[in-house]
Amino acid sequence: MADSGLPAGWEVRHSNSKNLPYYFNPATKESRWEPPAETDTEKLKVYMAQHHTPAARPDASGQGEGKIRCSHLLVKHRDSRRPSSWREAEITRSKEEAIEILKRHEQRIQSGETTLGDLAVSESDCSSARKKGDLGFFGRGEMQKEFENAAFALQPGQVSEIVETASGVHLIERVQ
Known part of the structure; x- marks a missing residue:
């Protein structure tokens, strides 16, 4: 799994309602729009570019067949x-x-x-x-x-x- 630069326990998820990435900690159920403290922002930038851009997410617009x-x-x-x-x-x-x-x-x-x-x-x-x-x-x-x-x-x-x-x-x- 690619290193996102997020602190242990945090992951990037994608909001269907806002069509934006957000940060989630499954253990604490905390979610937030801003990266949590202690995030390595340089690693996060690379990770987001690779995994959370329209090119990386072909259906990022939400427009799929029949939608x-x-x-x-x-x-x-x-x-x-x-x-x-x-x-x-x-x-x-x-x-x-x-x-x-x-x-x-x-x-x-x-x-x-x-x-x-x-x-x-x-x-x-x-x-x-x-x-x-x-x-x-x-x-x-x-x-x-x-x-x-x-x-x-x-x-x-x-x-x-x-x-x-x-x-x-x-x-x-x-x-x-």
């Missing part, structure tokens, strides 16, 4: 798989209430008042909110089936009707 890129706006409810989010520690609304909220968002998007991405920043219960709901590129078998079916049925620029999954209710916009 699409979508953004979404998620509204969770109390029966969601994880009824909490960055916005609320405990989500208590019913599925019907979540659908009503999403219908109001859908009307604002359809009227041209706002975009799905702009709404996602403040209204989505997914951590992708900070990236305007952008989920990056994904292929078949990488998302929940209902989400995947709706996303792959869209043309670039199209926004789905409300889609229900175990995570909650979504509006999905196909970006690419």
